[in-house]
Amino acid sequence: xxxxxxxxxxxxxxxxxxxxxxxxxxxxxxxxxxxxxxxxxxxxxxxxxxxxxxxxxxxxxxxxxxxxxxxxxxxxxxxxxxxxxxxxxxxxxxxxxxxxxxxxxxxxxxxxxxxxxxxxxxxxxxxxxxxxxxxxxxxxxxxxxxxxxxxxxxxxxxxxxxxxxxxxxxxxxxxxxxxxxxxxxxxxxxxxxxxxxxxxxxxxxxxxxxxxxxxxxxxxxxxxxxxxxxxxxxxxxxxxxxxxxxxxxxxxxxxxxxxxxxxxxxxxxxxxxxxxxxxxxxxxxxxxxxxxx
Amino acid sequence: xxxxxxxxxxxxxxxxxxxxxxxxxxxxxxxxxxxxxxxxxxxxxxxxxxxxxxxxxxxxxxxxxxxxxxxxxxxxxxxxxxxxxxxxxxxxxxxxxxxxxxxxxxxxxxxxxxxxxxxxxxxxxxxxxxxxxxxxxxxxxxxxxxxxxxxxxxxxxxxxxxxxxxxxxxxxxxxxxxxxxxxxxxxxxxxxxxxxxxxxxxxxxxxxxxxxxxxxxxxxxxxxxxxxxxxxxxxxxxxxxxxxxxxxxxxxxxxxxxxxxxxxxxxxxxxxxxxxxxxxxx
Numbered sequence: 001x002x003x004x005x006x007x008x009x010x011x012x013x014x015x016x017x018x019x020x021x022x023x024x025x026x027x028x029x030x031x032x033x034x035x036x037x038x039x040x041x042x043x044x045x046x047x048x049x050x051x052x053x054x055x056x057x058x059x060x061x062x063x064x065x066x067x068x069x070x071x072x073x074x075x076x077x078x079x080x081x082x083x084x085x086x087x088x089x090x091x092x093x094x095x096x097x098x099x100x101x102x103x104x105x106x107x108x109x110x111x112x113x114x115x116x117x118x119x120x121x122x123x124x125x126x127x128x129x130x131x132x133x134x135x136x137x138x139x140x141x142x143x144x145x146x147x148x149x150x151x152x153x154x155x156x157x158x159x160x161x162x163x164x165x166x167x168x169x170x171x172x173x174x175x176x177x178x179x180x181x182x183x184x185x186x187x188x189x190x191x192x193x194x195x196x197x198x199x200x201x202x203x204x205x206x207x208x209x210x211x212x213x214x215x216x217x218x219x220x221x222x223x224x225x226x227x228x229x230x231x232x233x234x235x236x237x238x239x240x241x242x243x244x245x246x247x248x249x250x251x252x253x254x255x256x257x258x259x260x261x262x263x264x265x266x267x268x269x270x271x272x273x274x275x276x277x278x279x280x281x282x283x284x285x286x287x288x289x290x291x292x293x
Numbered sequence: 294x295x296x297x298x299x300x301x302x303x304x305x306x307x308x309x310x311x312x313x314x315x316x317x318x319x320x321x322x323x324x325x326x327x328x329x330x331x332x333x334x335x336x337x338x339x340x341x342x343x344x345x346x347x348x349x350x351x352x353x354x355x356x357x358x359x360x361x362x363x364x365x366x367x368x369x370x371x372x373x374x375x376x377x378x379x380x381x382x383x384x385x386x387x388x389x390x391x392x393x394x395x396x397x398x399x400x401x402x403x404x405x406x407x408x409x410x411x412x413x414x415x416x417x418x419x420x421x422x423x424x425x426x427x428x429x430x431x432x433x434x435x436x437x438x439x440x441x442x443x444x445x446x447x448x449x450x451x452x453x454x455x456x457x458x459x460x461x462x463x464x465x466x467x468x469x470x471x472x473x474x475x476x477x478x479x480x481x482x483x484x485x486x487x488x489x490x491x492x493x494x495x496x497x498x499x500x501x502x503x504x505x506x507x508x509x510x511x512x513x514x515x516x517x518x519x520x521x522x523x524x525x526x527x528x529x530x531x532x533x534x535x536x537x538x539x540x541x542x543x544x545x546x547x548x549x550x551x552x553x554x555x556x557x558x559x560x561x562x563x564x565x566x567x568x569x570x571x572x573x574x575x
Contacts, residue, residue: 002404003398003461006398006399006400007398008400012395013395014401016392017391017395017396019388019391020388020389020411021410021411023445024411026429027426027429027430029413030429034425034429035424038424092309095305095312098301106309107563107567110316112317112552112560114503115503115507115555115556117525117552119507123532123544123545124319132337138339175571192296198298198301230510231507231509234510235532252424262424266424269423269425273417280415
């Protein structure tokens with residue numbers, strides 16, 4: 001942590017950490033503790049009186065079938081996005097590893113969606129699937145499928161998953177390429193000499209050796225799907241139709257800023273914080289366990 | 294290459310080309326839509342090849358207000374986005390450099406306490422604490438200002454961690470030599486640490502610029518004044534008014550404009566960005 005050679009105590013280090021600590025206290029620690037405090041309060045609709053209700057807000061959430069449904073929906077959404085985005089990225093990364101010419105070109109062409117904002121990604125996909133005008137909706141129509149994500153919840157979910165996945169492929173791809181390239185070539189060559197074909201080498205050598213990266217990406221993708229897809233959903237469906245695409249983050253926003261249920265929204269925030277903390281801890285645990293070749 | 298199997302190499306290229314098509318298709322469609330006029334964009338099927346209205350649409354989007362009365366022209370929204378992204382990127386890098394320097398190079402009381410205080414922020418994305426943070430910003434009367442847009446997003450453990458990691462790999466002899474030559478702490482920081490971490494700063498800048506430019510939920514809550522809207526929010530607003538009369542050619546032109554700066558930053562600094570991303574996040 002500390003350098004062997006370092007400076008002794010003085011006022012300077014306090015001045016150096018001061019800006020960051022000030023921002024952290026005012027905009028992180030204080031609001032987070034406020035969220036915790038508010039989650040124990042019940043406020044009337046006009047904000048005139050508040051009552052300390054202990055765990056009632058949490059109990060309400062847990063007994064509320066809607067919240068549990070949102071939870072299941074979020075889990076389904078996150079795992080679908082993580083699975084799709086990682087599988088596609090891994091296939092592409094494995095292919096990049098096989099070729100010699102054009103690696104740079106492919107990489108350049110594959111990474112730009114990383115730079116696209118979630119809302120913009122949402123706008124792009126909602127345009128392509130617009131029930132009356134969209135190019136894909138039209139294509140589906142010509143083969144006899146009537147696409148309308150504004151009415152059909154399942155189709156809305158599919159569209160949201162597609163848009164979120166599209167944006168995340170680039171990020172996963174970069175990590176998988178870096179991981180595959182860091183595997184010593186001698187291992188692969190030895191297996192090839194022993195007669196293992198490309199597919200067998202992939203499943204028995206490459207795939208096991210990149211497990212730490214895969215795991216890291218799984219956590220990152222789930223966190224992404226949990227929180228950063230807000231923009232995608234806000235642009236495409238606004239949580240609809242009939243709450244079919246309302247995930248946890250969307251519900252915190254909706255209940256807090258539209259429904260004005262402050263205590264309930266704060267309780268949801270606290271639950272989300274707990275989820276993030278658990279995921280961060282898992283992530284750090286696994287990163288420390290690096291694979292030695 | 295371990296063995297020469299032309300068929301598999303062909304298959305690899307084929308898969309990659311398909312992958313590129315999958316990834317690039319939405320962007321191509323956006324570009325195509327931005328090159329046609331309003332009339333063409335209401336006829337099914339929509340075009341797959343570009344038209345000739347690109348510059349007309351570009352001019353309209355940049356200078357006129359589209360989607361709802363009194364909204365800002367996209368050109369000005371982009372200026373807001375640029376200011377926000379730059380403030381977030383530069384702010385984050387500056388305060389993280391300073392705090393990482395203090396934590397790695399100084400022995401002082403509560404050092405680990407400060408470290409942990411910064412560490413917990415890693416676990417609290419803005420999305421999970423929006424309501425109380427919004428209240429804090431409102432109480433400080435920072436709504437509808439660049440400060441309110443950026444400062445709450447500036448503190449982040451990620452950058453501090455990265456710089457901490459970088460500083461720890463710098464040999465101790467550097468500081469010893471600097472001391473022998475009579476350099477004080479700030480001199481050492483400016484003349485040795487900063488130049489040595491140049492590539493990391495650049496990589497982080499790319500990541501943070503994109504992060505800042507693409508912020509959506511926070512600006513949505515903090516800004517009610519149309520003068521403060523960012524381009525990412527502007528698109529959403531246009532989509533809403535588009536429910537009745539979709540100006541898809543202009544919306545897609547705006548989407549294209551919103552994508553260009555971050556894509557340009559990523560591609561122009563690709564090498565450092567890829568290095569920074571894959572080496573620091575872990």
